[in-house]
Amino acid sequence: MAGSSRNLLISALTPPDYGLLEPHLEKVEVALRQTFEEENKPIEHVYFPEDGIVSIVAKSRHEQAEAAIVGREGMTGIPVVLGNDRWVNDTYVQVEGHGLRMMANDLRPALAKSASLRAVLLAFTQAFVVQTTQTALANARGNVEGRLARWLLMAHDRLAGNELSLTHEFLALMLGIRRAGVTTTLQKLESDGLVVAKRGLIVIEDRAGLIGLAGHLYGVAEAEYRRLIPGSEFGTDKG
Amino acid sequence: MAGSSRNLLISALTPPDYGLLEPHLEKVEVALRQTFEEENKPIEHVYFPEDGIVSIVAKSRHEQAEAAIVGREGMTGIPVVLGNDRWVNDTYVQVEGHGLRMMANDLRPALAKSASLRAVLLAFTQAFVVQTTQTALANARGNVEGRLARWLLMAHDRLAGNELSLTHEFLALMLGIRRAGVTTTLQKLESDGLVVAKRGLIVIEDRAGLIGLAGHLYGVAEAEYRRLIPGSEFGTDKG
DNA sequence: CAATTCTGGTACGGAGTGGTACGGAAAAGA
DNA sequence: TCTTTTCCGTACCACTCCGTACCAGAATTG
Numbered sequence: 015m016a017g018s019s020r021n022l023l024i025s026a027l028t029p030p031d032y033g034l035l036e037p038h039l040e041k042v043e044v045a046l047r048q049t050f051e052e053e054n055k056p057i058e059h060v061y062f063p064e065d066g067i068v069s070i071v072a073k074s075r076h077e078q079a080e081a082a083i084v085g086r087e088g089m090t091g092i093p094v095v096l097g098n099d100r101w102v103n104d105t106y107v108q109v110e111g112h113g114l115r116m117m118a119n120d121l122r123p124a125l126a127k128s129a130s131l132r133a134v135l136l137a138f139t140q141a142f143v144v145q146t147t148q149t150a151l152a153n154a155r156g157n158v159e160g161r162l163a164r165w166l167l168m169a170h171d172r173l174a175g176n177e178l179s180l181t182h183e184f185l186a187l188m189l190g191i192r193r194a195g196v197t198t199t200l201q202k203l204e205s206d207g208l209v210v211a212k213r214g215l216i217v218i219e220d221r222a223g224l225i226g227l228a229g230h231l232y233g234v235a236e237a238e239y240r241r242l243i244p245g246s247e248f249g250t251d252k253g
Numbered sequence: 254m255a256g257s258s259r260n261l262l263i264s265a266l267t268p269p270d271y272g273l274l275e276p277h278l279e280k281v282e283v284a285l286r287q288t289f290e291e292e293n294k295p296i297e298h299v300y301f302p303e304d305g306i307v308s309i310v311a312k313s314r315h316e317q318a319e320a321a322i323v324g325r326e327g328m329t330g331i332p333v334v335l336g337n338d339r340w341v342n343d344t345y346v347q348v349e350g351h352g353l354r355m356m357a358n359d360l361r362p363a364l365a366k367s368a369s370l371r372a373v374l375l376a377f378t379q380a381f382v383v384q385t386t387q388t389a390l391a392n393a394r395g396n397v398e399g400r401l402a403r404w405l406l407m408a409h410d411r412l413a414g415n416e417l418s419l420t421h422e423f424l425a426l427m428l429g430i431r432r433a434g435v436t437t438t439l440q441k442l443e444s445d446g447l448v449v450a451k452r453g454l455i456v457i458e459d460r461a462g463l464i465g466l467a468g469h470l471y472g473v474a475e476a477e478y479r480r481l482i483p484g485s486e487f488g489t490d491k492g
Numbered sequence: 493c494a495a496t497t498c499t500g501g502t503a504c505g506g507a508g509t510g511g512t513a514c515g516g517a518a519a520a521g522a
Numbered sequence: 523t524c525t526t527t528t529c530c531g532t533a534c535c536a537c538t539c540c541g542t543a544c545c546a547g548a549a550t551t552g
Contacts, residue, residue, distance in 0.1 A: 070386070072386035072387055072389055072390040073390070073473075074387070074390060074469040074470065074472075074473050075468075075469040076469075077390065077394045077469055078390070079389060079390045079393035079394055080389075081385070081386035081389045081390070082386075092379075092382065093379055096375045096376065096378055096379040096382075097371070097372050097375045097376060097379075098376065098379055098481065101379060101382075101383060101477065102383060102473055102476075102477055103383070103386055126368070129365070132336070133336050136335040136336045137335065137336060137337065139335055139378075139382075140331075140332055140335040140336075140337055140340060142382075143331065143335075143340075143378075143381075143382055143385065144340060144341060144342070146320070146382065146385040146386050146389055147309070147311035147320035147321075147342055147385050148311055148313070149389040150311055150318060150319075150320045150385055150388040150389040150392050151311040151312070151313060151316065151317070151318045151320070151429070153389050153392035153393040154318035154392040154428070154429030154430075155316045155318055155429050157538070157539090158538080158539070181498085181499065181500085182499075182500065183498090183499075183500090189393070190390070190393030190394050191393075191539080191540085192539075192540060192541080192542095193499090193500085194500090194501085194502080194503095194539095194540090194541095194542095195538095195539065195540080196500095197499095197500060197501065197502085198501085198502085201501085211500095213498095213499060213500070213547090213548065213549085214498095214499075214500095214548095214549095230313040230314040230315075230316055231313065233313075234312075234313050234341055237341075238340065238341050242337065396508070396509090397508080397509075420528085420529065420530090421529075421530065422528090422529070422530090430509080430510085431509075431510060431511075431512095432529090432530085433510090433511095433512090433530090433531085433532080433533095434508095434509070434510080436529095436530060436531065436532085437531085437532085440531085450530095452517085452518060452519080452528090452529060452530070453518095453519090453528090453529075453530095493552100494551100494552085495550100495551080495552075496549100496550080496551070496552090497548100497549080497550070497551085498547105498548080498549070498550080499546100499547085499548075499549085500545105500546090500547085500548095501544105501545085501546080501547095502543100502544085502545085502546105503542100503543085503544085504541105504542090504543090505540105505541095505542095506539105506540090506541090507539095507540080507541095508537105508538090508539085508540090509536105509537090509538080509539095510535105510536085510537080510538090511534105511535090511536085511537100512533100512534090512535095513532100513533085513534090514531105514532085514533090515530105515531090515532090516529105516530085516531080516532105517528105517529085517530080517531095518527100518528080518529075518530090519526100519527080519528070519529085520525100520526080520527070520528080521524100521525080521526070521527085522523100522524080522525070522526085
C-alpha cells in the first residue's frame, strides 16, 4: 500500500508504519553466501529482499539442513521481531539479489511504538513458522524427488524469472541429501521436460509438472501466507 | 516468580502480568487426543500444561508429522500470541495430564496491554520456532534410532516421572515412520538397557544413553529455551 | 596457454527403511 | 466367561538413498 518496494511486507505496511521505517531503510545488493544471522551472534540488520533468496539453516554440530527460505514475500530477522537479538540458526544468501536493509536497533523502537507494524511482522512470523513445520513434514515423509520439486517451486515463487543460479552441491546441503542425488534427480526432471539443467543453472520449464511431482508437499505454507498477508497472490502466479 | 504453577511460562511472569491472566486461568484435566487447535478453525483456548504432552502436527492431505511438542515449559496457541486466531497445524494431547487454560479472547487484551507479557510469550515463540527447525533438521538427517531417541528425551524433559504412556502406532505417526519400525527400534533400545517397553508403556531407564544415541539431534532447542526463558534448568535435569 | 579448482556425470555395494501382512498376546467389552 | 478389539512381534521383499569414489568437462587462476 504505502512502500513502493517489490518486497511484499514493505508494501503491505500502512503509510504511517512505512513512515516509521523509511528513514532507516537502505537499498543494498547482497552477494552469494552473504550472512545475515549466525549462531548466537547479535543480529545487526534485518533485511527485506526484493529479489533473490535467503536460506534459514538449522544446524547442529556439523549437520545442517534448510528450515525455510525467504524472498520478496518476507524478511530476515525473525528473532528481532520476537523481541530477541539472536538465535541458533544461520541465515545467508542463497541466490544473490537486492533489497532493503535496516538496523535491528532501528526496528526495535518502531515495533514498540506501532501495534499495526507488529501485526504485519508477526503475521509474517506465523507464515514463517508454518513454512518450517511444512519443511519438517516434507523431510519426514517426502522422497528426494518430491522434496527437490518442492524446493524448486518455492524458489520459483520468489524469483523474477525462471532461472535459478546454484550448484547441485549447495542444493544438496540445503535438502540434507547427497550431491549425486541432486544430479540424478535433476536429470529425471529434465528428461520429463520439467526443468533444464546447466552447469550452475536450473531453468524451470514446467511449473505445473513440478507441482504434480511435489504433490501435497507444496502449497500449504503458500496458502497460509496468502491468508495472513492479504492482497498478494503469492504462490498462485509468477511475478 | 509470580504464578504458583508448575508451568514454567506462568511462573516466569512478573506479578502484574500474572495478575492480568490469573482471573481467566482455569485448571483443567486434558484427555488423550483432546484437540486444542484444528486446521483453519478459530482457536478458542490457549493452554499452559503443567503435566502431560501436547503435539503440534503439520499436515497436508493425508500425510502428517509432528513438528514440535509442548509440555510444562510452554503453551499452545502460538497463532494467538502472533496476533491471529488460527493456523493449519493440528494441536492435540499426546500424553494426558493437567494444566491451566484461558480463552484466547481473554489473552488478546492482556497482550495488547502488557509489553512484558508479550516479551515472555514471544520469547517462548522463538524457542518454539527453533524446536520446529531442529525437527526439520532431525527429519532430514537423522535415522529412525536417533529420531526416536530424540523424541523420548524431549518427552522425558516434560514429564514428572520416567513413564511414558503411548502406543507404537501413535509414535510412528508422530515421527512419520512405520509402526513396525518403532517396535524393532524400541527393542534395540531395550536390549541396550536404555528403556523398558511394555504394551502401551515406555519407561526411560538410561537418559545419558539416549542422549548418546540421539547425538547432535538433541540439545540445541533445549539450550535455546534456557537462554530465552532464564531461571529454569529445563532439559538439564529431571523434574 | 598451463595449471588448478570447481562442478557435474556416473558407478557400485550396502545399509536402512517402507509397504505389507499375519498371528498372537493383552486389554476391553459383552 | 466369551468375544472383540487393540497392540505388538515378526517376517519378507523391494527399493530408495547413502557413502564413497573416479573421471571429465567447464571455469578460473597464474
